[in-house]
Amino acid sequence: xxPVLFGVTLLVFLMTAFSPGDPVVAxxxxxxxxxxxxxxxxxxxxxxxxxxxxxQYAAYVGGLLRGDLGVSIRSRRPVLAEIADRLPxxxxxxxxxxxxxxxxxxxxxxxxxVRKRTWVDGAAIAVALVGVSVPVFWxxxxxxxxxxxxxxxxxxxxxxxxxxxILPAVTVGVSSAAFIARITRGAVLEALGQDYVRTAxxxxxxxxxxxxxHALRNALLPIVTVVGxxxxxxxxGAVLTETVxxxxxxxxxxxxxxxxxxxxxxxGSVLVISLIFILVNLAVDLSYAAINPKVRYG
Amino acid sequence: xADVGRARGAWVRAWRSPAARRFRRHPGSWVGGGIVLLxxxxxxxxxxxxxxxxxxxxxxARLQPPxxxxxxxxxxxGRSVYSRVLHGARLxxxxxxxxxxxxxxxxxxxxxxxxxxxxxxxAMLMRAMDVLLAFPSLLLALAVVGTLGPGIGNAxxxxxxxxxxxxxxxxxxxxLGAREEEYVQAARALGAGDTRVMWFHVAPNALGPVxxxxxxxxxxxxxxxxxxxxxxxxxxxxxxxxGEMLARGRRFLPGATWLMVFPGLAVSLTVLGFxxxxxxxxxxxxxxx
Numbered sequence: 084x085x086p087v088l089f090g091v092t093l094l095v096f097l098m099t100a101f102s103p104g105d106p107v108v109a110x111x112x113x114x115x116x117x118x119x120x121x122x123x124x125x126x127x128x129x130x131x132x133x134x135x136x137x138x139q140y141a142a143y144v145g146g147l148l149r150g151d152l153g154v155s156i157r158s159r160r161p162v163l164a165e166i167a168d169r170l171p172x173x174x175x176x177x178x179x180x181x182x183x184x185x186x187x188x189x190x191x192x193x194x195x196x197v198r199k200r201t202w203v204d205g206a207a208i209a210v211a212l213v214g215v216s217v218p219v220f221w222x223x224x225x226x227x228x229x230x231x232x233x234x235x236x237x238x239x240x241x242x243x244x245x246x247x248x249i250l251p252a253v254t255v256g257v258s259s260a261a262f263i264a265r266i267t268r269g270a271v272l273e274a275l276g277q278d279y280v281r282t283a284x285x286x287x288x289x290x291x292x293x294x295x296x297h298a299l300r301n302a303l304l305p306i307v308t309v310v311g312x313x314x315x316x317x318x319x320g321a322v323l324t325e326t327v328x329x330x331x332x333x334x335x336x337x338x339x340x341x342x343x344x345x346x347x348x349x350x351g352s353v354l355v356i357s358l359i360f361i362l363v364n365l366a367v368d369l370s371y372a373a374i375n376p377k378v379r380y381g
Numbered sequence: 382x383a384d385v386g387r388a389r390g391a392w393v394r395a396w397r398s399p400a401a402r403r404f405r406r407h408p409g410s411w412v413g414g415g416i417v418l419l420x421x422x423x424x425x426x427x428x429x430x431x432x433x434x435x436x437x438x439x440x441x442a443r444l445q446p447p448x449x450x451x452x453x454x455x456x457x458x459g460r461s462v463y464s465r466v467l468h469g470a471r472l473x474x475x476x477x478x479x480x481x482x483x484x485x486x487x488x489x490x491x492x493x494x495x496x497x498x499x500x501x502x503x504a505m506l507m508r509a510m511d512v513l514l515a516f517p518s519l520l521l522a523l524a525v526v527g528t529l530g531p532g533i534g535n536a537x538x539x540x541x542x543x544x545x546x547x548x549x550x551x552x553x554x555x556x557l558g559a560r561e562e563e564y565v566q567a568a569r570a571l572g573a574g575d576t577r578v579m580w581f582h583v584a585p586n587a588l589g590p591v592x593x594x595x596x597x598x599x600x601x602x603x604x605x606x607x608x609x610x611x612x613x614x615x616x617x618x619x620x621x622x623x624g625e626m627l628a629r630g631r632r633f634l635p636g637a638t639w640l641m642v643f644p645g646l647a648v649s650l651t652v653l654g655f656x657x658x659x660x661x662x663x664x665x666x667x668x669x670x
Contacts, residue, residue, distance in 0.1 A: 090512030098528040212660070216653035218604055220611050221645035224631060232635040319519030323608050327631075338612050341527040349527040357516050 084365060091361070095354045096143045102346055106132060109344060110156055152354070153347035157340070162351035166333060170355070172242055173332035176255065176324070177317050179248050183256025184263055184317070185310060189299075191260065192267025192306075196275060197294055207264065214261030219320045223254040223327035240329035251328045255320040259313040266309040270302035277301070303374045311367030315360050400589075404665035413657025420651055424470040431464035435621040444637050454639040456629070466643050468621040473651060476537060476616075477603040481595050483541035488548025489584070489591060495549065496556030497579050507553070510546035518543045522605055526614045533606075536615040540602050551594055555587040589666040597659035600652040607648050623648045 099106050107127050108115040115123070127133050131142055146152070152162035195207035227250060231239035238247050274280065275298050283293045322334030329335070333352050340348035395401060404410050423430065439459035447454045453462035491510070495503040513521065525539035559565060560583055568582045609615035610624025618625060623644040630640030 086508050087511050087515045090508065091515050094512060094516075095524070098524060102528050103530060212653065212656060213649075216600065216604075216656050217649045218607055218611075218627075218645065218652075220608060221627060221641070221648065224627075224634070224641050224645070228635060228638055228641075315517030315520075319517045322519060322523065323611065326612060337523060337527075338614070341523060341531065341614060344530070346527070349524070353516070353520060353524040353527070356520055360517050360520075361515050 084361075087361065088358075091357050092144055092147065092354070093140065095350050095357075096140050098350055098353075099346060100136065106346070109346060147354075152351035155340075155348045156345045157343050157348070162347050165336065165348060166351055166355050169331060169333045169336050172330060173318070173321055173325070173334060173356075175242075175248065176251055176321050176330060176332060177314065179252035180255035180259065180317050180321070181310070181314065183252050184259035184313060186260075187256065188260035188263025189267050189306065191264035193271055193294060193299060195264065195268045196271035196298075199272060204268075207268070211261040211264040211268075214257050214264075217258070218323075219254055219258050220323040220327050222257065223251070223324055226250050226254055227327070242331055251324045251330050254327070255317055255324045258320060259316050262313055262316070263306065263309055267302065267306050270305045271298050274298040274302045301375075304371060307367055307370060307374060311364045314363050318356050318360060400665045404661055407661035407664055409657040409661035410665075413654050413659075413661060416650055416654025417658055420470055420474060420654060423467055424474045427464075427467040427471060431461070431467045433461055433464055435465045435468040436460060436619050437464075444633065446637075447639050453643045454637070456626075456637075456640055457633065462626070462639060462643055465621040465626060466623070466647050469623045469626065469644065469647065470651075472533075472616065472620065472622050473603050473607070473648070476533070476540075476606040477599040477651075477655070480537050480540035480544060480602045480606075481598045483537075484544030484598070485548050485591065485595055487541070488545040489552045489587065491545070492549040492552025492554075492587070493556055493579055493584055496553035497560055497575070497583060499557075503553075506549070510549050513542070513546045518601075519605060519608065522609065523614070526609060531614040531617070533610075533616045533620075536606055536609045539609070540605050543605070544598055544602070547594055547598070548591060551590045552584075552587045555590060556583050559583045559586040593659055593663045593666060596655055596662055600655035600659065603648065603655070604652050 102109065105123075107123055107130065110130075111118065111126075118126075124133075131139060134142075150163055152166070154160065155162055155165050158165060191207045191211065195204045195211075198204050227239050230237045230250060237250055238244075239250075241247055271294070275294075277298075279301075280293060280297050283297050284290075288297075318334075321330075321332060322337060324330065325332045325335040326338060333356060337349060337352040337356075339345075340352065428434075437460060439455070442451070442455050442459040443457055445451050445455040445459075451461060451463065453466060456462055456465070491506050495506040516524065521543050522536070522539040525542055526535050529535040529538065556579075565578060565582050568578050573582070606615050607622075607624030607627070610622050611628045613628060616622035616625045618629070626644040627641060627648075630637065630644065633640055
């Protein structure tokens with residue numbers, strides 16, 4: 084965990100070093116045009132950009148620990164404040180999309196496994212394949228055209244009520260559901276072939292109970308793992324979906340920051356989203372022990 | 382003459398192998414292969430199949446809905462959407478193949494070196510791969526484009542970097558097992574150097590899983606580049622590209638839905654084709670999966 088955190092912060096820090104052009108000029112934006120070379124050098128010294136890279140990195144990490152992610156070039160506001168304004172919207176969308184993905188993906192996967200090699204299984208696999216192949220930004224527009232513009236049932240864009248959340252959450256959730264369905268199908272199929280399932284059937288346990296209490300429960304480890312990994316897909320998908328539905332989240336802000344060459348805001352957004360992804364996957368790892376008592380840590 | 386005979390024999394053996402037989406019987410191989418073949422043909426013959434050049438404007442025929450003369454309608458400059466979709470296949474195929482080829486070359490080399498030499502080098506390289514995997518993939522691509530600046534070249538580099546860890550991990554896991562095999566020990570005993578053993582005796586073992594990953598990776602790359610272009614960070618106008626067409630088409634909703642429908646269908650079908658082909662290859666090479 085610590086080496087990965089070190090690597091992530093290092094990579095985000097190095098974005099400035101790899102960025103073409105002078106970081107001070109980029110930081111000043113248009114106002115850099117009237118500034119003399121001496122003034123630029125002085126500013127570079129003030130910001131510590133004339134120091135060796137390891138010293139700059141140490142200062143950067145020190146700033147991170149104090150909650151200082153720099154200042155946005157465009158708005159001149161602290162990056163942390165900008166992200167804090169937008170993060171609740173992204174988390175709201177990601178949680179709603181995850182709920183859609185898990186509900187749809189697990190149901191589809193279990194049904195496909197139970198009805199193995201029937202038309203139901205074939206249809207579930209086909210739906211999952213199409214779900215993986217269709218770009219979220221296109222499916223989002225199709226849903227918007229049908230349910231918002233043609234039928235007028237739901238709002239086309241913006242954030243405010245639960246009704247605003249439905250279309251973006253379904254758009255992102257369906258593509259992740261496809262991955263979850265594939266893993267669930269495989270894991271449940273494997274569990275259904277185990278001796279304890281045969282024993283449960285032999286004891287006269289109801290088929291539905293066998294699937295839910297015996298097979299699905301034992302298939303949970305790979306499912307929970309893929310759900311954790313899908314959060315990355317959801318956060319990535321959210322960048323595109325936030326653009327489609329004008330959802331005021333970190334993803335939309337990140338794209339705007341890239342187009343405006345606002346590097347501190349890009350760095351801050353990438354770092355915060357990555358840290359959330361790392362923490363969620365750590366939580367998934369720790370949940371293994373709760374799901375399966377055979378897993379022990381330490 | 383003997384070489385030609387040997388080569389033909391190898392092809393016949395490969396064609397008759399159980400994996401090839403499983404691949405041929407898999408419905409995904411036919412449907413996916415058919416879609417990919419169609420895409421390749423469309424990309425190759427786009428100028429002959431299109432009714433006019435993709436950038437030819439006709440301002441008197443702006444935003445025309447699909448008709449007999451304009452099968453996919455026209456855009457805001459009166460350009461043929463049909464011609465732009467056909468020509469877009471060229472760039473999509475290229476932007477799918479190039480990042481995968483780059484990632485495959487770099488990732489396989491890293492995995493091969495890490496798995497073969499093990500020790501500190503392995504630990505260091507694999508920690509670096511873990512760091513890249515710690516970022517959600519599209520976010521890492523955005524970070525790279527955010528650093529280097531928008532444009533198709535940088536988008537291709539971004540998607541290649543995102544894919545490197547997958548190939549490194551696959552190749553390393555295969556190499557770790559293969560390097561202990563008796564034929565590898567025998568090659569070493571006969572005096573073969575590390576480079577020769579790595580490339581000629583160990584690396585071929587990873588070919589199957591790497592081919593599967595690459596086929597599935599092309600679909601992901603096409604999807605990701607289309608996503609970046611849609612955000613205005615990949616292909617820039619006036620180049621015919623499906624993602625860029627979708628980005629511009631959304632400005633004319635709800636009226637001109639055809640500007641969204643046809644490029645979106647083209648991306649989805651292409652990605653579906655590569656995914657079906659990748660799935661069929663995986664099922665054929667690893668029947669347990």
